[in-house]
Amino acid sequence: MNLVEVHNLTKSFKRHFWSETKKVIDELSFDIPSGVITGFLGANGAGKTTTMKCVLGLIFPDSGDITYFGKKSLTTEIKKKIGFLPEQPYFYSYLTGVEFLKFYGEISTKLTRRDLLLRIDYLLKKVDLYHAKDKALRQYSKGMLQKIGFAQALIHEPELLILDEPLSGLDPDGRHYLNELIKETAKEGRSVFFSSHLLHDTEKLCENLVILKDGRLFYQGPTRNILDNLNAKYRISFLRGHQQETIFVNNQDEIQSHLKDLLSQDCIIEEVEQDRITLEEYFVKNVLEKKNEAGLDHS
Amino acid sequence: MKPVWIIAKNTYREIIRDRIIYALFVFAIIMVGAALALGQLSFSEQARISANFGMAAIHISAIIIAIFVGSSLVSKEIDKKTILSILTRPLSRLQFLLGKSLGLILIILTVIVGLSFIQAFVFWGLKVPITPAFFVSIYGILLESLVLLGIALMFSTFSSSFLVVSFTIGIFLIGHWVENLNFLAKKSSSELFSIFAKLSVYGFPNLEKFNWRDVVLYNDDLRLDEIVMSTLYGLGWWILFLFLTMMFFRKKDFA
Numbered sequence: 239m240n241l242v243e244v245h246n247l248t249k250s251f252k253r254h255f256w257s258e259t260k261k262v263i264d265e266l267s268f269d270i271p272s273g274v275i276t277g278f279l280g281a282n283g284a285g286k287t288t289t290m291k292c293v294l295g296l297i298f299p300d301s302g303d304i305t306y307f308g309k310k311s312l313t314t315e316i317k318k319k320i321g322f323l324p325e326q327p328y329f330y331s332y333l334t335g336v337e338f339l340k341f342y343g344e345i346s347t348k349l350t351r352r353d354l355l356l357r358i359d360y361l362l363k364k365v366d367l368y369h370a371k372d373k374a375l376r377q378y379s380k381g382m383l384q385k386i387g388f389a390q391a392l393i394h395e396p397e398l399l400i401l402d403e404p405l406s407g408l409d410p411d412g413r414h415y416l417n418e419l420i421k422e423t424a425k426e427g428r429s430v431f432f433s434s435h436l437l438h439d440t441e442k443l444c445e446n447l448v449i450l451k452d453g454r455l456f457y458q459g460p461t462r463n464i465l466d467n468l469n470a471k472y473r474i475s476f477l478r479g480h481q482q483e484t485i486f487v488n489n490q491d492e493i494q495s496h497l498k499d500l501l502s503q504d505c506i507i508e509e510v511e512q513d514r515i516t517l518e519e520y521f522v523k524n525v526l527e528k529k530n531e532a533g534l535d536h537s
Numbered sequence: 538m539k540p541v542w543i544i545a546k547n548t549y550r551e552i553i554r555d556r557i558i559y560a561l562f563v564f565a566i567i568m569v570g571a572a573l574a575l576g577q578l579s580f581s582e583q584a585r586i587s588a589n590f591g592m593a594a595i596h597i598s599a600i601i602i603a604i605f606v607g608s609s610l611v612s613k614e615i616d617k618k619t620i621l622s623i624l625t626r627p628l629s630r631l632q633f634l635l636g637k638s639l640g641l642i643l644i645i646l647t648v649i650v651g652l653s654f655i656q657a658f659v660f661w662g663l664k665v666p667i668t669p670a671f672f673v674s675i676y677g678i679l680l681e682s683l684v685l686l687g688i689a690l691m692f693s694t695f696s697s698s699f700l701v702v703s704f705t706i707g708i709f710l711i712g713h714w715v716e717n718l719n720f721l722a723k724k725s726s727s728e729l730f731s732i733f734a735k736l737s738v739y740g741f742p743n744l745e746k747f748n749w750r751d752v753v754l755y756n757d758d759l760r761l762d763e764i765v766m767s768t769l770y771g772l773g774w775w776i777l778f779l780f781l782t783m784m785f786f787r788k789k790d791f792a
Contacts (some may be wrong), residue, residue, distance in 0.1 A: 252790065288792070294625045296791040314627040328618035330547070332554040345626045366741045390622065465631040 240305075241398045241429055242270040242293060247302035249288055252410070262288045263299070264453040270398065270431045275424050277461070278433040278438040281448030281525060286433045287325060290402050291433055294322055307397075318346065321391035323384075324471060325402040331376035335367055335386055339393055347456055361389040367439060376442065377422035381412035399423060401432035405439055441465075441517035464520060477506040540628035544636025545643060549686045552606060552644045568594035569659055570770055572735045583667040586645045591656040592750040598652060599645050600709065605681040606644070606703035607689030610637050611786075620791055634779070638690060649675055668756040670752040673759055677747035680771035684742050685709060687778030711737055712744035716756050742774045 247266040250259045258422055263285045270276055280286045291297040295312040305317045329338060339358045343349065349357060363370040365385040370378065378386065385402060391399055404420070405413050417439055421526060424430055432438045438445075441461060449457040457464055472493055475484050487493055500507060552558065572590030577583070597787070614620040623633060653675050660667050688708050692701040711718075715738055722734030746767045752759050 291621075291791065296621060296624060298788055298790060317625065320625065322622060324618065324621040326618065328621065330551065332551060333547075341547050342622075342626065345540050345623075345628060372575065372779065388624075394627075430745055471763075499539040 239272045240269040241272050241307055242431075243244070243305040244268050244289070244293065245303050245305070247292060247299050247304070249285075249292060249297065249299045251288075262453050263283065266302070266450070266453065266455055267360070268448045268458045269456055270429065270448075271446060272315070272397075273424075274445045275430040275432070275443050276446040277421065278431060278447060278448050279428075279437070279440065279521065279525070280433075281454075284450040285397060285401055285453040287303050287449060289322065290400060290433065293398065294320070311395050318394060319397045321394065321399045323387045323391045323399075323401045323404055325406070326404055329375050329383065329387065329390075330498060332374060334374055335362060335371040335378075338386060339390055343393045357393065357472035363393060365389045370510065380465075381408050381415075384408060384412065384416060385419075388416065392423065395425075396430060397433075399430045401430065403433055403435065405434055406434050415424035435519055437518040448523070449525060461517065465517065471512075473509075473511050474500070475509040475510060478503070482508070488521045540626075540632045541636040541639060544623075544633055545639035547611070548637050548640025549643050552641070554755065556646060557602070557606065558644065561648060561676055562651065565598050565655065568597075569655055569792075573659065583788065584660075584663050587659055587663055591652075591659060591679075592674060594737055595649060595652045595656065595675065596681075596750065598648050599678050599682040599684060601742075602641070602645050602648060603685040604689055604702060604705045604709065607641055607686040608693050608698050608705060609787040610641055610690060610693060612693045612696075612698050612701065615791065618791075623667070624791070625662050634690070634782060636780070638686065641686055642683065645679065645686070648721075649679055649682075670749065670759055673764060674740040674749040674752060676764075676768070677721060678747040681744050681747040684744065684771050684774045684778070687782070688742075690781040691778045691785070694782055694789065709744065711741045713748075715741060715743040739762065743770075746770055 244447065245267050248261065249261050251306045252259050262283075264287070266289060269437075278286055290300050294412065295317075303310065304312070306312055307319060309316060321404060322455070330341070333341065336358060339482065340354065343354045343358065347354065347357075348488040359368070361373050365388055367382060367385055367389070370382060375386065384407075388401075388404065391401070401420070404416055408416065413436070420430055420432070420443055444461050447457060447459065447461050447464070448455070472487050473484060474493065474496055475482065477483075487496055487497060497507060499508070568590050569587070572587040573583075575586050575590070614637075620633075624630065626634075642722055653671075657667055657671070660671075666677075685705060685708075689701055689705045692704050692725070696704070718734040721740045722731045722738075725734070749759060749764075
């Protein structure tokens with residue numbers, strides 16, 4: 239089942255009244271499936287944030303339509319099912335952590351005051367900010383803001399969590415913590431749709447990918463599919479006497495026949511492993527390189 | 538209406554924590570102090586001077602908040618991008634605008650009530666009777682602030698804060714000169730000026746309709762129908778500006 243279905247979305251922008259119109263998204267169609275973590279990838283300027291904002295009703299597309307939970311419009315009832323963390327943690331800096339979550343909780347839920355305070359306590363502990371709950375947000379570090387932003391996105395227990403670059407600008411410790419939070423959230427049964435430039439993290443987290451290129455859909459499907467399709471090679475490591483050797487084979491049949499031969503030669507099989515490329519390697523080769531060949535700068 | 542009230546409460550808290558209100562209270566207290574000091578020069582005129590300065594302080598304070606805070610009310614949310622997480626919540630854009638407006642109206646009300654207490658205390662000290670005219674003139678200031686807030690809010694949906702302040706101050710000045718412009722238009726032989734003046738009369742709110750401060754100063758009579766008509770006039774303009782604001786805001790992209 240798909241929570242969100244995007245059909246033929248197109249959006250153009252004009253920087254100034256007199257400047258030329260630039261198409262940022264072009265006939266884009268993709269789905270956000272239920273129950274999985276979906277990564278949203280694309281080079282800078284590919285249209286990721288614009289697409290997310292269209293889905294969230296912050297930007298109005300020129301054409302195309304979006305279906306939410308089977309409904310054609312983004313009503314307040316639908317909004318209750320969606321949580322959002324914007325790209326940069328832009329929040330009300332004069333509020334304390336508790337006040338901030340209370341404000342978002344009061345707008346988004348019908349919880350009683352007592353239940354809302356219990357939910358806030360639970361979330362503050364979950365994102366490891368309970369110690370800073372009475373500090374103003376202006377005193378929070380980038381990582382802390384990202385965590386409290388994550389908590390506000392979860393305050394109303396949404397079915398779908400949309401995160402725009404949640405891992406950017408965080409130190410490795412902060413990234414690891416947020417990765418774990420995203421995984422936990424998915425385990426709770428929520429669907430997550432998030433954009434990121436950090437492909438290593440995306441590869442580890444996402445079962446599903448949507449990749450944009452120049453505002454158009456480049457790939458949608460399971461993460462494994464794009465990596466497996468490109469990886470026909472397997473690596474067999476073994477010991478011949480005291481000498482360690484490696485051979486590469488292309489398919490399962492070859493593995494079986496090589497293993498038989500090696501065992502008959504009294505070799506000790508150490509490891510048989512699929513020699514995968516990483517998502518980063520795939521991305522650079524397929525999404526970025528072709529743009530660079532065309533002379534476009536995506537630094 | 539719950540989201541409107543929550544946004545209003547947060548806006549109120551934001552402005553209070555911005556400390557702009559404290560600066561206005563200090564300004565108003567200085568004005569009242571100056572009024573008392575000047576009043577010493579002439580015993581018979583002390584009450585009139587005090588009333589004059591006091592009402593001016595309340596008027597200026599309310600107008601400053603309506604124009605300057607009103608101009609950044611929505612644009613600050615857009616510039617700081619806090620609007621991104623708010624508008625994805627279960628509330629409509631109209632509810633957001635109404636909440637922001639209500640929050641600022643409550644601030645203006647707080648300032649007006651606070652300064653009115655100070656002024657009433659001064660009157661009490663000077664043994665000047667506090668008449669219904671005093672409250673009516675305060676009410677007039679509130680109506681004028683409401684209209685100016687509507688103007689500032691409308692401009693702030695598509696313009697920078699500097700331009701919003703400039704436009705709103707421009708309309709504030711025209712609004713107080715509309716009656717004079719109308720009078721001059723009738724006397725003028727220039728057709729161009731006459732057209733401009735007539736456009737001003739119908740195209741801009743006549744803010745003098747809310748000016749009942751002289752009634753306090755000179756103990757003039759106030760007619761109830763005049764107050765009712767001015768109230769409807771002020772609310773009419775406010776609703777018109779809110780409608781125009783919503784028209785601009787309804788389909789605005791937050792890129």
